[in-house]
Amino acid sequence: MIHDSRVSLARSARLSATILLTAALAGCSVFSMFSGPSKPQPAELQPVTALVSARQSWVTRVGNINFPAEMGVSGSTVAVASGDGTVALLDAASGRDIWRVALNTGIAAGAGNDGKVVAVVTRANEVVALQDGRELWRQKLGAQAFTAPFVAGSRVFVLAADRSVNAFDGQTGRKLWTQQRPNEPLVLRQSGVMLAVGDTLVVGLSGRLAGLNPTNGSIRWEAPIASPRGINDVERLVDLVGRVSRQGDVVCARAFQTGIGCVNAARGAVLWTKPANGVQGIDGDDRALFGTEADGTVNAWKRTDGERLWSTDKLRFRSLTAPLVVGRSIAMGDFAGFIHLLSREDGSLLNRLPTDGSAIASSPVLVGNTLVVLTQNGGVYGFQPQ
Template sequence: MPFRLNRRLGILSAVSVLMLVLAGCSTNDTFEQPVPVPEIEATVGFDRAWSLSVGDGHDDEFLQLAPLYAGDVIYAASADGVVVSVGADNGKAVWKKELDDRIFAGPGADARQLYLVTRDAELIALSSEDGSEAWRVSLPTEVLAAPQSNGSLVVVQTTDGRVIGFDTNKGERLWQYEAQVPVLTVRAAAAPLVGGDIVIASFANGRVIALTAASGQPVWQYEVGQPQGRTELERLVDIGGTPLVLDSALMVVGYQGKLALIDIRTGQEIWSRSASSFYAPAIGNGNIFLAAANGDVVALRGSDRRELWVQSDLAWRQITRPAVSGDYLVVGDFEGYLHVLSMEDGSLVGQSKFDSDGIRVPVQVLSNGNLLVYGNGGKMSVLKLEQND
């Protein structure tokens, strides 16, 4: 995730901001240097199905412009305004659009349209068939999370705690909900979940709130993290990962908070345990996997949340959310390496340098088990794990 403070607090150098935020992440309030790339004996490698470049990628912006996998096609956007639709099986272009806008968030989509947010805080709707612009509307402030839609309603969440619902046909504003967020926040945001009758939003104040899709009225709220400590850095409790939907429940985790399973209808807690992460958990073989804020990968048994193993050889390397592929987990890091871990014991079994500009967007798993990877420099590839000879 982008380790940076919210822009509205003023401009700091990337290095100083990085150190500030990581200092806040440390249990002893000291900045921890990332461990070197571990030397391993790789037994698993990557076979590339296809690869292409999407503009300038994140173009040195602290963004998470994650590609959107939509079955037969993949949509992707770059910070410098390139938007593409490509075949998921071969990477061949369906269409390409070069906008005269800087892109800050997206893409989100429904069956008809893609949704992006510009650096100038405009929500844009594009046709998913050819990329032509359908409409655009102004927003009150910047957005970092991809807009989400249920087909009739598209929802955006601003960095200052506003959740706004728009009609998908013409972009008419339908409702707005406002939450109080701390002055100091990590520069990350969880995309809202938009269902037919409910919207789930996660905030930098450590709360998850359910809103009615029709009017934006609150239904319930759940506190994932409670600010503690004397300084603003110590009191950070941001939720940076979109909650994971598991049937009628949500699994959510926050920074300096807890991992919890809650009832999606009532917001009642089913269980919780202490945890700290910027990303949603991953599920595989009945177990739970977390990319901890300090760079550890943690495996918990699904039945009782007992710790099964911890992999600490990637400490402070700003790893992404684990992707589950077969019997393996795959994470990226700030130097652009992909790391493969055994799901059974957490041992590192594979490694590859992907993008020298780093990897901030979590690896995604396609329906055929292949991996969709998007580097900060704009390189996008579909890879397959294979055993080394």
């Protein structure tokens, strides 16, 4: 429970930008409950000496991004989608279109990509699957979705805002199964967690990671990373947010403004959890995890037990994305369209890459040797980092 009213108000103000009120299976609607205090001033950027090289190799465009976008990576390709319904599969080495489709309907979540099928979710709550530049099928969902579909094993999996997980045949769109969990009154309008670990579909459901049988949707295990606390629905909101860090069978994830933790996804066993106040996902390597707190402080934790390795406040209040491990750096975007490259060893600034000046709309991704970045104005940039 949060007793300090100032802390509670600040948390509620941050939540109001990303929470949706869910009406069971009927769908969701946006609400804003709090005006909140004035916004803190972002840290001023200091001059940087490039200690790692990174050059822009290409740029292309899709439409504006007005939803919690994700880029779908498979092999040498990256799938992107814009708010106006443009969906494109790009060659990440050159930035050239492999194909591009205009769906002429707004996009709410996407894009998932297995190298053949690309899937998105529309604002009309329809899952749409595309291949070779043509629409394969579309199916209606019972609620909105804000997490990109996960495409794997000739199936398309969709995590909806009513805590349901739906599986569709990748070629026909036939619904294979639905797993419905108890629904909370509030969910985040933010990308959640879905990935495969061996033959298990791992999904974030409220504050838990759950392991599902991808064939029939049965639950194999559940592992809590955070539990609801507080006296009202806002304070009790717990949700896992993407991205996550996977090393072998171990998946580490963040619970929104609550904590981080690691789970052995082969056994469904929680290895450790630690309090943390971030709103974006995490990434890591075999030694450390990296993430940002809600105030923009960047932290590194030991992967084995969650103990703090280092922390830096040079990017406070710059609305950072989730980080991405790239070589000896971690990359993260900010509200002004910069990609910051920080040292994995101590958090020192190694380079800063400009884009088009609009906010970075999705966590950066690495496709082969190309760092791909998506901006709110629809710029898609490819960089070649050291």
